[in-house]
Amino acid sequence: MDVELAKPFVKAAMDVIGTMAFITPRPSKPFVKKNSIATGDVTGLVGLTGDGKRGSVSISFSKQCAVAMVKNMLGDDIQDIVSDVKDAVGEITNMISGQARAGLSEKGLVFQGSTPTVIMGDNHSISHMAKSPIMAIPFETDEGGFTIEFCFE
């Protein structure tokens, strides 16, 4: 039931990024990949456990999109762009994870989420821990794209 698990995250991402960063994401066609590598410039990653499953969800932003979010959230109050981006992506990932898990718990699917880890670096790659195929949902925004990836086993 990967699709059932993925749907709340997609909805939460759209809600959270729309509300907090005033950016409207438009989902594109989801796909699966066989490798377990997520690539992006800034990635927020949370591990999930519960319902006999474990997995991870990552949200990888392009640099442009991450910076636009921070500017929208903090206005002119940016102190240090690097640490502010890191902070904002962590916070947004945490909110998305929280909101999605709340939705899942209404269906009796109770997951514990780890504290988000944020990875930064131009075109970096990270590994998901599962062996099953990874489902990825790309989003477009006026400020560049981001991709949510899931894997559960």
Place this chain on the structure above:
Amino acid sequence: MSKLDGFHDKDFLEQVTILNEIASSRDSSTLNGLMDLFENPTGDTGVDYMVVNTLNAVLGANEDAVIQGLHSQNLAFRTLCIRTAGEYTFPDAAEPLAEMAEDETDTDRLAEILAALAKIHPANGASIFRAFLGHDDPMIASLAMEMAGAYADSQAVIFLKAAVEATDATHSYDQCDITTWKAIDALATMATPEAIAFLAANVHHKNPTARRIITDALVRVGEPAIAHLESHYGQGDVDQRILACNIIGFIGSRKGADGLVQGFDKGYFTEPNVRYAAFEALGRIGTLKGLVCLVDGLMETDELILMAVVTGLERHAAPGILKTISDRIAEGGERSSRIAHAVIASRALRLFQELYKDETVGTALLVELKKSQDPEILSDFATRLEEIGTDRSKADAASLPKPKTATRKALAADDSKSMLALYRSILTDMGIEPLMAVNGQEAYAYVEAGEFADVVITDMNMPVMDGMELVGKLRGSLGYEDVPILMVTTESEGSQREMASKTGVTAFLTKPFKPADLKAKLIEMLGG
């Protein structure tokens, strides 16, 4: 008096305590009060969240209220009832949910309805889900496909087949539609002869990701897939035969080994790369018949095939078989030294230890070992000789050449153990230090750790990170923009090569190959 009277005026702790009590008692008399709180939230997110969960718990004990709630005008409550109906698998909710699914236009809510129906799993569910197989929203179509598999819905097979064939490889080699993925999985779950035959016929799907998913699915199907895969032996093209051998090896069933042996007997495995795959598969399974066939494989002249044979024998060697191998090496001549070389190059230490007991064979093995330039091979066998602990073995260990220091490095990635062993032997022979990796990710880790390679050799299809992605990443890495990259592959299809060339591959070599071919290619790429 209801437990929820004056709830808004109570403090946080009292509110939480009351909700906890209700959630555990699931007292239906509190339903109206909870509904009221659901519609008029307190404004405290924590408490309101608990109200939803408490309401969910109480609804879980009141099937009638849930069914009624499915028609509620309050959309949030309706959604909660849909979820609750699914969570508690209320059978009587199936009919109203199925009716709702027909008319629902909001895709989020439609997904909720279908997910709930999937959990309830009503007896007549197949037709409900069938209607959504071609839905515009790929998530909903995927859910319908999952259920078509769960219901083994024979009428859905035609849609599923179309979805498997639909994925388009030309855009991106590492992406595949989620509907294709789910259709493959649904067919594998059904596991009807028709479904398995279709998957087996598509082992060489044009999209590499879909191909991998089909491979995994057929391995999961296991024994029932074997007969369908075996039909490729006589009729399939080279790629199909290689993939059929690989999958049968991974299934690891005796039946598969018998089929492989028959394939050899009937003369189906004539091309060297098919023979290689067939021997590798036999080595994975390791039945008695298969081992006898592997021993026959010692007559092979191709170095790579011989290494697949030796790697298989290393895994399973029984005393009777050891005797035959030992005799073959003791015979002397060109064939003996080829086998001895394969034992050394595959680092078949267990086999070596047994064969070494015979002095003539031991000497023949030592001759080959001393030719090796590979520091790791020399040190592994030296250690093993020390461990054997006889005077002869200790003297032999001391007589081994000291490895030369290499000045150039090569990065080699391949998921086949015997291929890596071959690269190692050829590279060290050329005085190049090998950096070995079993997939693209491991290979890339060397680059991330700051290693520099003068040349890169990579397989195309590997788990975790395939060759294509590795090449793409290397070309984007500092210092690797112009490094020559050789892709070694069994793929004979032109389209795959074109994609690889675009990604940045310098040259290709088809498996299997003569070591001399690889050497020549490397010399050419390294500019002498």
